[in-house]
Amino acid sequence: MSDTDKPALTMAPKMYVHYCEHEGCEMWGGFGRSASKDEPPHWWCWEHFPHKSHEQEQALIRQRLEAIQRESGAK
Template identity: 60%
Template sequence: MSDTDRPTLTKAAEMDVHYCEQEGCEDWGSWGNFLSPSAATRWWCFEHFPHKTDAQEQALRRKLNVASAGDIL
């Protein structure tokens, strides 16, 4: 199949929009988790993602400490 055989795209692709589930957080929910294929996926930003490893948690704390000191990330 080549690109010349394909029908013309008639509408733009739809984008799934999901934000962090943490109340009051308006960041993009790029970290998803689901319990089963029949359950809806829940989304969090990295800061609120509840399933981080210890190494990820430590890296986040260092990043937040640097940001709170006023240094540029």
């Protein structure tokens, strides 16, 4: 199929804005999950995403500790 065979785009695509569903968090929710097509997805930021592997969780903890050490060393 070539580009000339495709119908013209009549409406602009909709932009969906997802924020983290964790209470009090206002970060972008770039990680969504839904159990089925019938259920609407839930969205989280990476910090609050509940479906991380153990290794991913440990890497996040290391990043937090390094940030704390940088902040305490800069004072």
